[in-house]
Amino acid sequence: xxxxxxxxxxxxxxxxxxxxxxxxxxxxxxxxxxxxxxxxxxxxxxxxxxxxxxxxxxxxxxxxxxxxxxxxxxxxxxxxxxxxxxxxxxxxxxxxxxxxxxxxxxxxxxxxxxxxxxxxxxxxxxxxxxxxxxxxxxxxxxxxxxxxxxxxxxxxxxxxxxxxxxxxxxxxxxxxxxxxxxxxxxxxxxxxxxxxxxxxxxxxxxxxxxxxxxxxxxxxxxxxxxxxxxxxxxxxxxxxxxxxxxxxxxxxxxxxxxxxxxxxxxxxxxxxxxxxxxxxxxxxxxxxxxxxxxxxxxxxxxxxxxxxxxxxxxxxxxxxxxxxxxxxxxxxxxxxxxxxxxxxxxxxxxxxxxxxxxxxxxxxxxxxxxxxxxxxxxxxxxxxxxxxxxxxxxxxxxxxxxxxxxxxxxxxxxxxxxxxxxxxxxxxxxxxxxxxxxxxxxxxxxxxxxxxxxxxxxxxxxxxxxxxxxxxxxxxxxxxxxxxxxxxxxxxxxxxxxxxxxxxxxxxxxxxxxxxxxxxxxxxxxxxxx
Ligand SMILES: Cc1cc2nc3c(=O)[nH]c(=O)nc-3n(C[C@H](O)[C@H](O)[C@H](O)COP(=O)(O)OP(=O)(O)OC[C@H]3O[C@@H](n4cnc5c(N)ncnc54)[C@H](O)[C@@H]3O)c2cc1C
Numbered sequence: 232x233x234x235x236x237x238x239x240x241x242x243x244x245x246x247x248x249x250x251x252x253x254x255x256x257x258x259x260x261x262x263x264x265x266x267x268x269x270x271x272x273x274x275x276x277x278x279x280x281x282x283x284x285x286x287x288x289x290x291x292x293x294x295x296x297x298x299x300x301x302x303x304x305x306x307x308x309x310x311x312x313x314x315x316x317x318x319x320x321x322x323x324x325x326x327x328x329x330x331x332x333x334x335x336x337x338x339x340x341x342x343x344x345x346x347x348x349x350x351x352x353x354x355x356x357x358x359x360x361x362x363x364x365x366x367x368x369x370x371x372x373x374x375x376x377x378x379x380x381x382x383x384x385x386x387x388x389x390x391x392x393x394x395x396x397x398x399x400x401x402x403x404x405x406x407x408x409x410x411x412x413x414x415x416x417x418x419x420x421x422x423x424x425x426x427x428x429x430x431x432x433x434x435x436x437x438x439x440x441x442x443x444x445x446x447x448x449x450x451x452x453x454x455x456x457x458x459x460x461x462x463x464x465x466x467x468x469x470x471x472x473x474x475x476x477x478x479x480x481x482x483x484x485x486x487x488x489x490x491x492x493x494x495x496x497x498x499x500x501x502x503x504x505x506x507x508x509x510x511x512x513x514x515x516x517x518x519x520x521x522x523x524x525x526x527x528x529x530x531x532x533x534x535x536x537x538x539x540x541x542x543x544x545x546x547x548x549x550x551x552x553x554x555x556x557x558x559x560x561x562x563x564x565x566x567x568x569x570x571x572x573x574x575x576x577x578x579x580x581x582x583x584x585x586x587x588x589x590x591x592x593x594x595x596x597x598x599x600x601x602x603x604x605x606x607x608x609x610x611x612x613x614x615x616x617x618x619x620x621x622x623x624x625x626x627x628x629x630x631x632x633x634x635x636x637x638x639x640x641x642x643x644x645x646x647x648x649x650x651x652x653x654x655x656x657x658x659x660x661x662x663x664x665x666x667x668x669x670x671x672x673x674x675x676x677x678x679x680x681x682x683x684x685x686x687x688x689x690x691x692x693x694x695x696x697x698x699x700x701x702x703x704x705x706x707x708x709x710x711x712x713x714x715x716x717x718x719x720x721x722x723x724x725x726x727x728x729x730x731x732x733x734x735x736x737x738x739x740x741x742x743x744x745x746x747x748x749x750x751x752x753x754x755x756x757x758x759x760x761x
Contacts, residue, residue, distance in 0.1 A: 273300050278747055280302070282306070284560035287733060312512050314562075327686055328687055341595060343593035352499075352502070364515060373499060373611070375623070377605070379392040379393060402474070404447030411436060456469045557714060558736075558739055580700075587695045590638070590640055592679070596671075599630060599631070620639045641692070720735065
């Protein structure tokens with residue numbers, strides 16, 4: 232067997248994950264983001280910095296620059312901070328570009344995260360800011376073998392909900408059986424000694440739950456059809472699904488690949504902010520409240536000889552502001568339509584980098600039937616229809632009511648659903664959802680949906696790079712254009728993660744600090760503090 236070099240492994244995992252970052256972390260070639268307080272020395276300098284956007288990147292930049300003695304103003308178009316770090320509660324209001332504003336009507340105390348809902352345990356910087364800002368976190372249950380796979384189609388197992396554990400254990404068992412048999416017969420083209428083969432076979436037998444004849448038969452791993460109990464109740468296990476049925480029902484299609492367990496960032500343990508992910512944004516806002524101007528929509532960004540000139544609109548009309556430097560965290564699909572005098576490389580990059588389409592709907596139910604009736608506490612049901620995923624809440628277990636994320640979809644599916652009216656999005660979520668949970672009919676109360684690519688001031692879920700845009704567009708935005716610096720999740724290899732916003736903010740702050748103090752600052756800086 233040809234051995235895999237680190238480079239081979241890296242390029243293969245890059246293709247799979249779309250980014251070399253997780254693979255490099257796994258190989259120990261790169262450190263995880265720093266998990267220490269930012270440690271540059273405060274040197275008051277009288278420099279003024281205008282920061283565009285009060286999402287996590289903009290607010291973190293202001294927070295860190297302020298600590299270092301810079302005078303910051305943050306211009307935010309919305310009447311709230313946080314940008315994508317947004318939890319929907321009663322009275323949250325939302326505007327999509329092709330329809331009037333809407334307001335959420337949920338019971339007090341209930342919420343769902345329209346944007347980020349999970350913090351990976353390896354995103355040390357996100358966890359660091361939760362700690363520094365005093366935001367309590369709790370475990371987020373991302374992987375739940377009790378949740379379902381639901382495939383619409385023609386196979387025997389189609390249009391039925393099948394517990395994740397049944398599919399996972401049956402497929403693992405059959406694969407292990409096939410491999411063990413091949414090894415037994417010496418059919419594998421692998422340079423194993425007899426002893427090695429024996430060890431691998433033993434491993435496969437344990438991994439797949441094979442019997443002494445190396446056959447996969449059902450085991451308790453895939454659950455019981457009659458639970459064990461006292462007296463004469465040993466419990467009853469069903470026969471495994473046939474591999475052909477699993478295959479022909481589409482349950483081995485990409486919609487059901489084991490992403491949650493295998494992707495580096497999605498491996499347990501994961502966390503969430505207690506009470507809603509926007510608690511992180513609220514905690515940052517508290518630190519820098521006097522610097523933020525809400526309801527200030529930036530329309531013009533110009534480099535001028537002595538610095539920058541920013542034009543924005545607020546309730547009072549058109550305003551102008553000048554400063555020495557600017558950090559722009561406005562998402563690129565929005566920035567692309569503003570009046571700017573950026574260099575041609577920068578303007579081209581802004582237009583070329585793509586963003587994805589994505590949407591979520593929160594469904595409020597009278598009763599947590601998924602817990603009471605189906606023993607599902609957190610985790611995700613996967614489907615091959617428009618819903619793509621149903622997320623069960625990892626908070627307030629055993630409470631009376633709760634909000635499910637009724638769909639969380641991407642790209643074409645997100646695009647199709649986004650075109651529907653709000654009422655029709657709800658109709659679709661209920662119609663498809665009740666195929667899995669018939670309780671929807673009795674228990675549903677109300678919904679609220681967000682399509683990020685139609686959301687004013689975002690116009691996309693997150694930046695999606697190809698190797699071409701990473702090579703030809705990313706570098707232009709990774710350095711200042713005159714007096715203007717760019718930050719945000721889109722300017723990292725941590726796209727779609729809050730850690731990207733934090734990381735890029737620190738990187739730009741270090742760069743500005745180096746420019747003003749004329750010091751050589753290598754980023755990430757080394758911790759001198761706790
Ligand atoms: C559906 C979804 C799920 C996600 N899931 C996760 C997750 O589970 N875990 C995780 O860690 N991350 C997740 N993320 C990613 C995370 O939310 C982002 O990476 C992060 O919040 C981006 O922060 P930012 O500051 O770069 O951008 P933003 O939050 O978009 O901030 C940009 C700010 O600029 C403002 N703005 C825009 N235009 C103007 C203008 N003209 N004038 C003034 N202000 C303007 C916006 O209003 C906004 O406040 C998810 C994102 C989405 C959309």
